[in-house]
């Protein structure tokens with residue numbers, strides 16, 4: 001189902017694509033970026049369906065996208081009018097969340113303003129006691145974790161970090177012997193960088209929309225993250241000593257073991273795939289690698305751990321929280337996601353090494369065979 005909306009005030013165009021409804025529900029974040037297209041939102045909705053199937057979540061895939069600059073002072077009002085226009089879907093069928101250009105706290109504030117409580121409203125509304133479920137979800141999302149972060153903001157990036165750590169385990173390397181470059185240091189890339197640095201991996205290069213930052217000895221990730229603004233951009237005027245500043249696209253040709261695209265979709269294309277020097281790509285961004293580029297990388301022996309496994313911790317955790325399978329104790333959430341991610345990535349890479357099957361192909365086999373969903377879904 002494809003819905004197109006035009007904002008009567010700014011002319012901004014927004015899209016909702018529902019790929020699959022399972023038991024009447026679909027899930028997927030809402031992104032805002034200048035240049036967002038319907039076909040991009042279609043790809044993302046399909047990817048969400050792959051994620052929910054791969055992680056056996058009782059919900060289908062959807063996605064929202066708005067073609068508008070999130071830094072424009074009118075952006076919050078545009079997002080609010082989009083949500084208002086999508087209200088019938090948001091009320092009953094579409095569980096949305098943060099995505100590129102739209103932080104969770106902002107979308108939650110808009111839902112509260114519209115009288116819809118919180119962005120998981122369509123699922124919460126089905127609970128026997130919606131007020132209690134809303135309180136549980138809020139306390140999970142806002143649970144404080146180390147580093148001064150909130151659990152809901154870092155859990156997706158934590159999953160990406162463990163997809164990278166699982167790759168290192170597979171090579172038989174310690175984190176300290178492994179280098180990584182991360183494109184994007186917002187919600188996903190920032191958290192992935194934080195947990196990789198914490199695990200001892202050498203984060204030598206990161207990029208944001210303003211450019212690439214590099215230090216061969218490893219960046220001081222917490223110090224850089226502390227310099228971010230609300231859009232995930234690092235303040236260049238306060239950079240620590242010893243950091244080299246490079247053009248934005250330089251991140252892709254970083255001489256590292258692992259490259260994590262964690263910003264825009266279609267970051268890796270046939271035009272730049274030969275620039276990539278990493279041994280493996282772990283997709284934190286949705287649809288980060290075009291199919292043609294992925295085929296070219298596979299031919300060069302570079303596997304891509306696909307978005308619908310590597311970054312699916314964000315949606316899987318949201319549903320574990322909704323279903324009451326995790327609570328606001330961060331250790332429970334981290335333990336569960338770490339175990340699942342290591343197991344899935346180990347299987348993907350084993351199939352790549354043993355059967356020459358790309359990780360995406362293996363992942364699609366899992367997604368094509370999801371567990372049956374009981375109807376109605378019980379949200380405690």
Ligand SMILES: NC(=O)c1ccc[n+]([C@@H]2O[C@H](COP(=O)([O-])OP(=O)(O)OC[C@H]3O[C@@H](n4cnc5c(N)ncnc54)[C@H](O)[C@@H]3O)[C@@H](O)[C@H]2O)c1
Pocket residue numbers: 029031098099100101102156183184185186187188189207208209210231232233248262263264265284285286311312314315
């Ligand atoms: N936030 C989530 O819960 C979530 C979950 C799963 C997947 N994702 C995907 O992860 C990606 C990033 O989402 P996010 O929520 O972290 O976004 P965000 O808005 O929080 O951060 C985006 C980051 O990318 C940087 N960036 C933007 N354009 C860039 C460019 N051309 N080159 C280099 N860096 C650039 C920004 O400066 C910022 O650091 C998206 O593809 C999104 O779909 C997000």
